[in-house]
């Protein structure tokens with residue numbers, strides 16, 4: 001049996017898909033996504049995108065019931081691969097072949113996984129494309145259950161899951177919340193990005209296994225009085241993307257985050273802080289174990305010399321008078337971390353509005369880190385709060401690498417590729 005029995009079927013459409021999406025850590029990993037007939041099937045296309053964005057080659061299979069909720073055409077268009085919809089279809093069987101497809105997969109994800117399909121898998125039934133593939137494959141299986149809360153809590157479903165878990169099947173979710181059926185409770189399918197993260201763990205992309213990666217993200221808030229603060233426009237998206245990618249690569253990840261609306265990636269320990277001084281304390285209390293430190297947070301350089309414990313009120317000031325703020329400097333966390341560097345790798349970020357590379361070179365020399373990631377905050381569609389970024393890697397010996405515009409997830413993947421090489425002594 002060849003390693004990849006379906007190589008022969010890798011079509012032009014797949015090549016187009018691989019060009020369209022950039023490569024993450026799951027580069028070319030072969031994922032079979034099985035979609036079953038739950039309402040959450042409408043999120044399956046999003047999951048295909050999350051997986052292809054992370055670099056996977058995705059093929060989809062569906063139960064007949066899944067057709068009621070999502071069309072094969074959507075899955076085919078997004079994956080760039082034909083979709084298995086029938087067990088007894090001459091064309092599909094001759095093109096793909098269910099056993100060849102089961103052998104091809106490095107991971108089978110069932111998302112959403114209905115109560116019915118979970119029951120079939122637990123009992124070894126094989127009467128539709130999904131249950132047959134699940135029985136035939138030797139790949140690990142990841143289930144993302146989604147159903148009404150009472151179906152989820154039913155002893156039959158729970159016992160079926162116990163049987164499957166005992167066989168090594170992994171499960172992500174379900175999450176709690178408002179359900180499509182009108183009930184509130186457990187039963188919502190996990191977010192597609194969280195499922196993609198779980199897929200990376202299941203696939204064992206372990207380039208950073210054994211590393212402890214400490215990431216800082218977001219902006220800080222420097223209190224002015226009981227209700228006001230000085231802040232900045234950092235959203236935390238860049239640092240969170242790095243934390244997610246590091247966890248996907250098998251690292252233990254500690255994310256020290258200023259206030260941010262971004263969801264905590266799976267497998268990441270998040271420590272919430274507000275001010276620069278809280279961030280400094282959190283970083284130093286975690287630093288000992290860290291082998292890689294990435295300081296992507298936008299830490300305030302200054303804070304008000306005094307913060308009033310009460311709200312400053314207009315009525316307390318002479319009529320028409322404003323308030324003059326005295327600002328004092330905050331600790332330079334990056335420089336302090338570099339002074340305590342030892343043999344860990346330290347990466348800094350430099351958000352600049354002009355003289356990008358020169359400013360980053362000066363900052364790198366001043367602080368003494370191993371890499372400075374410079375980004376031009378004046379570039380349209382990049383920088384603060386954007387989903388994309390345009391960065392230049394500035395190295396201590398003076399070399400620079402200018403990356404084309406790309407998503408923050410892709411910047412994270414590029415950065416961690418460099419970290420893997422440095423840790424392996426190949427940098």
Ligand SMILES: Cc1cc2nc3c(=O)[nH]c(=O)nc-3n(C[C@H](O)[C@H](O)[C@H](O)COP(=O)(O)O)c2cc1C
Nearest residue numbers: 036037038039040063065066114115116117146147
């Ligand atoms: C509107 C609607 C929504 C449904 N949503 C779910 C669901 O979220 N989870 C589930 O387990 N079953 C759900 N069902 C029931 C399944 O569709 C049904 O059990 C079906 O046999 C599942 O088949 P499959 O597991 O082969 O895909 C739903 C049914 C309907 C009519």
